[in-house]
Structure formats: structure tokens, C-alpha cells
Amino acid sequence: MAEKILSSIAQEILKKLASQALQELATVLGVKDELKKLEISITTVKDVLLDAEEKQKHSRSVAGWLERLQHVAYDADDLLDQVATKALLREAKKHTITRPFRDFRFSSEIVPKVKEIREKLDLIAKDRQQLELVVGNEDRRKDTFHEPLRMAEKLRTFILRPKCRPVLGSFVEVLISSFTYLRVLDLSYSNLKELPDSVGNLTLLRYIDLTANSPMEKLPNSVCMLLNLQTLSLHLCRQLRELPADFGKFTRLRHFSISPRFNCLPKEHIQSLTSLRTLSITRSETLTSLSEGILCLTSLTKLVIILCSKLESLPKGMEKLKCLKTLIIGSCQALKFTNMDLKGLTSLHALTLSHLPNLEALPGGLVDAASSLAYLIIEDCKKMETLPEWLKKFKSLQKLVFRNCPNLQSLPEIVHTLRHLEITHCPHLSRRYKMETGEDWDQIKHVHEIFIDGKRRPEL
Structure with missing residues (x-):
């Protein structure tokens, strides 16, 4: 109940402060700056009244805070009534102030009173931080910031912790308006349906992570105003049906992930x-x-x-x-390779081919990476039976991994540069290259690290 009364008083005070007649008189009397500061103080405490009402039930400190605020609010309202009355009289007489001494005296009386009330309000406002009062009530707390964070106007990195998720669009609106200097913004797993158009105001942004905002179907075109953006993650935004019309403006974008629909x-x-x-x-x-x-x-x-x-x-x-340099292809059940695929990748350093049910052999075009490829991983390719002999030309190869390739029969000649060989759940290979006793063990024993079905060969 106290909160409702206070909220009504605060609203009335703000209404009086906004009146044109009072503003004109305040200018003449030289108290406009003080009244502006008073307005800010009133607004600051008014914003947390809903939260204070909720917490006073369990906190004597909050109840006392509200009582102090009520006394000061009444004083402020009375004072503004005096000023408002003076303004009405001035307007009724329709003349400028011609009795400087009397008005000077009024001004000299008002200014100290306004200052005193404002100082009391500032102390009360400061105490609300210790009481951890937030803007709005319990239902809105997830859309607000604690005051110390609000004061960090030049914040550069904002990462939303998992326990704070999900969030509402209104939260993002406040975030954008509060922190225009942001460079890094992580709103992943927030269940956002959309970004506000105002996101385009974060012109200094370098990194934005929107991973796993499943309801999001599109981005506002204003996001393309983020010309400094270098990283954009739309991973697991599974309802994303289109990209913004001006997406091509991201000429500085360096890292992009997407789960397109x-x-x-x-x-x-x-x-x-x-x-x-x-x-x-x-x-x-x-x-x-x-x-x-x-x-x-x-x-x-x-x-x-x-x-x-x-x-x-x-x-x-x-x-x-x-x-x-790095190519990873996995779990693409319909993908079919041609012999010319991967041709001309002369800088390729690492290749992973995983869970590709149609892959029967390595594409012939891969031979162009013979001088650069260092890491080759092949997993869950159940149709693959043989490896090409040209694999022995890969003089830079250092790591070779085969997992869950049950029909793979043998390996080509192993290059002497190889440092790591792993064979897991490939029964034909496990038998042929069994440590010490396999029929082709001698072909691989020079490799420094060997793992066969989880067992590691003792170091040389």
C-alpha cells in the first residue's frame, strides 16, 4: 500500500516538474538546474518502488527505507506546490517579475530547500543499492540490471550467464540503450524470438553470439549496420529462414556459423x-x-x-x-563425393571425414594436398574398404586416425614422417597391425605413438 501511495506522489511530483509554467518560473528564479536534479532523483527511486514493496514484507530495512522515502516525498510535494502556486500567480497577472527583492527572497528560500530535499533523496537512492532493489517487480527482474552495472556506461563485454536465461526482448532493448560501447555481446541460449532494430546502434560491436536462440526466424536488417562485426554465431538458430537483405555488407566478418533452414x-x-x-x-x-x-x-x-x-x-x-587449411565434414548422410572433389586444396593442413555413409574412397582430388596435409581423420565411414596408394606421397602427414571403419582392409605404405597412428573399431586393421604380433606390424612400428583399440604402444 505504501508503495502505491509513494508511486502516486512521485508521479504527481514529476508531472508538476514538467509543467511549462513551473519551468518558466524556475528559469526566472534561477532554480531550473536544481529542479532538474530533483527530477532525476525522484525518477531514480520511483523505478524501484515495485521491488521495494515486494521485499518490505521480509525486510525491516526495506520497510524503513520506504518510510524515509515517504517523508521526503511529502516534503518535495509540498515544496513544489509552493513553486507551482507562485507560477500560477505569475501567469494570472500576465507580467514578468517586477519586484526583484521579493522574488529574490523567494528564490533564496526555495533553492536551499530543493537542495536539501535532493540530498536526502540522493542518500535514499544510494541506500537502495545496498538493499539490492531493482527496477520493476519480481516478474521484471530478469529484464533489468543492478545499479552498479547500469553505471558501467562504457562496458565493452557482456556475457549472459546461463542462470540468467532465458530473457525477453525488452531486456535486450535496455541492454542496447545502456551499453553503446559494447565490443562483445553473448546472448546465446536465451530463447530470443527476435533482436530489436536498435541493435544497429551498437556500431562498435566486434562479436555477437546468438547460438541456440531457437525461436528466432530472422534478423533485423539493421544488424547489417554493424560494419565492425568480426564474429557472428547463428549456430542452432534452427528456425532461421533467411538472412537480412544487406548481409553482404559484412565485409569485415571473419567468423560465421549458421544452422540454416x-x-x-x-x-x-x-x-x-x-x-x-x-x-x-x-x-x-x-x-x-x-x-x-x-x-x-x-x-x-x-x-x-x-x-x-x-x-x-x-x-x-x-x-x-x-x-x-582445415576442412571438417561430418554426419552428412546424403553427401556423395566425386573423384574430383577436394581438388586444388594445396594449403589443406587438416581433414576430418566423419559419419559419411556414402563415402567409399578418398576423393582423387585430395592428392593435390600431398605436400601440405598433416592430419587426416576418418570416422564412421562404413563403406570404405581401401585407401589409395597415392597416400604414401603425403610427406607432411603427422597424424592418421581411423575409427569405426569396419570394412577397411589395409593401409598403404606409412610415411616416415607420421608421429601418431590410431586404429579403433576397425577389426581388419586391428588384426593386421596388432602390436608386435600382427602380420603387418613391421610396416607401422616406426611410428612414435600408436593406439590400437585403446591400447597404447609403449614409447620407443
Whole structure:
């Protein structure tokens, strides 16, 4: 009840402070600045009244805080009534103040009183921080900030902790308006339906993580105003049906991950991302092909394609990706390789092929990576029976891993540069290369680290 009375008084005070007649008189009397400060103080405490009402039931300190506030609020209301009455008299007489001494005396009386009330309110406002009063009531606390955080106007990094999630759009609105200097914004797993248009005001933003905001179907086009953005994660935004019209403006974007709900990555959007270093395309149940726009990403160093169950093929012309060093392809049940796939990847350093039920052999185009490939991992490729003899040309190969390839019969000649060999759940290989006793053990025993079905060969 006290909160409702206080809220009503505070609202009335703010209404009086906003009246034009009072503003004009305040200017003449020279008290406009003091009244403005009073307005700020009133607004500050008014915002936490709902929370204070809830907490006073269990806290004597909060109840006492409300009582102190009520006394000061009444004093402020009485004082403003005096000023408002003076303003009405001035307006009724329709003349400027012609009796300086009397008005000076009134001014000299009012200014100290306003200052005294404001100082009391400031102390009360300061105490609310110790009482941990927040803006709004219990239902709105997840959309507000503690006061110390509100004061961090030049905050550069904001990472929402898991226990604070999910959040509402109104929370993001407050966040954006409060922290315009942000460089890093992590709103992952927040169950957001949309970003507000005002996100375009965070012009200094470098990193934004929107991972696992499942209800989100699209981004506002204003997000494309973030011209300094370098990292954008839309991973697990499974309802995302389109990219903003001006997505191609992200010419400085370096890292991009997406779980698209469309059939093909829009060429006109992707081909403009010329600064992109890493691209992750994951968990898409609709993507059937990769856009040829990917071939324009000449700065790309890492490409990840995982859990795209309907992806049928890789784009032709991947040799244009001269900087590509890491390629990971996994759990793409419909993907079929041609012999020319992976051709021209002369900088490829690491390749992982995992859970590809249609993969019977390594694509012949991979031979172009003979001088650069250092790590090769093949997992869950149940149709693969043999490895090409040209694999022995890979003089930079250091790590070779085979897991769950039950039909793989044998390995080609192992290069002497190999430092690590792992064979797991590949029964034919496990038998042939069994430590010390396998028929082809001599072909691999020079390798420094050998793991066969979880057992490690003692170090040399």
C-alpha cells in the first residue's frame, strides 16, 4: 500500500516538474538546474518502488527505507506546490517579475530547500543499492540490471550467464540503450524470438553470439549496420529462414556459423564476405547444396560442415579456396563425393571425414594436398574398404586416425614422417597391425605413438 501511495506522489511530483509554467518560473528564479536534479532523483527511486514493496514484507530495512522515502516525498510535494502556486500567480497577472527583492527572497528560500530535499533523496537512492532493489517487480527482474552495472556506461563485454536465461526482448532493448560501447555481446541460449532494430546502434560491436536462440526466424536488417562485426554465431538458430537483405555488407566478418533452414546459402550474401576466415554450417535439415558464393571466400582458412543430412554435393571449383587449411565434414548422410572433389586444396593442413555413409574412397582430388596435409581423420565411414596408394606421397602427414571403419582392409605404405597412428573399431586393421604380433606390424612400428583399440604402444 505504501508503495502505491509513494508511486502516486512521485508521479504527481514529476508531472508538476514538467509543467511549462513551473519551468518558466524556475528559469526566472534561477532554480531550473536544481529542479532538474530533483527530477532525476525522484525518477531514480520511483523505478524501484515495485521491488521495494515486494521485499518490505521480509525486510525491516526495506520497510524503513520506504518510510524515509515517504517523508521526503511529502516534503518535495509540498515544496513544489509552493513553486507551482507562485507560477500560477505569475501567469494570472500576465507580467514578468517586477519586484526583484521579493522574488529574490523567494528564490533564496526555495533553492536551499530543493537542495536539501535532493540530498536526502540522493542518500535514499544510494541506500537502495545496498538493499539490492531493482527496477520493476519480481516478474521484471530478469529484464533489468543492478545499479552498479547500469553505471558501467562504457562496458565493452557482456556475457549472459546461463542462470540468467532465458530473457525477453525488452531486456535486450535496455541492454542496447545502456551499453553503446559494447565490443562483445553473448546472448546465446536465451530463447530470443527476435533482436530489436536498435541493435544497429551498437556500431562498435566486434562479436555477437546468438547460438541456440531457437525461436528466432530472422534478423533485423539493421544488424547489417554493424560494419565492425568480426564474429557472428547463428549456430542452432534452427528456425532461421533467411538472412537480412544487406548481409553482404559484412565485409569485415571473419567468423560465421549458421544452422540454416533454407535449401542453399544465398550466393549474393555469401560471396561478399571476402574477409571470412572460418565458416561453420551445422545442423541443417533443409540444406541440399552449398552456394557457389563460397568459392569467393578466398581468405577462408577453416570450413566446417556437420549434421547437414540433406546436403548432396560439394561445390565445384574448391581449388579457388587457396587459403583453406582445415576442412571438417561430418554426419552428412546424403553427401556423395566425386573423384574430383577436394581438388586444388594445396594449403589443406587438416581433414576430418566423419559419419559419411556414402563415402567409399578418398576423393582423387585430395592428392593435390600431398605436400601440405598433416592430419587426416576418418570416422564412421562404413563403406570404405581401401585407401589409395597415392597416400604414401603425403610427406607432411603427422597424424592418421581411423575409427569405426569396419570394412577397411589395409593401409598403404606409412610415411616416415607420421608421429601418431590410431586404429579403433576397425577389426581388419586391428588384426593386421596388432602390436608386435600382427602380420603387418613391421610396416607401422616406426611410428612414435600408436593406439590400437585403446591400447597404447609403449614409447620407443
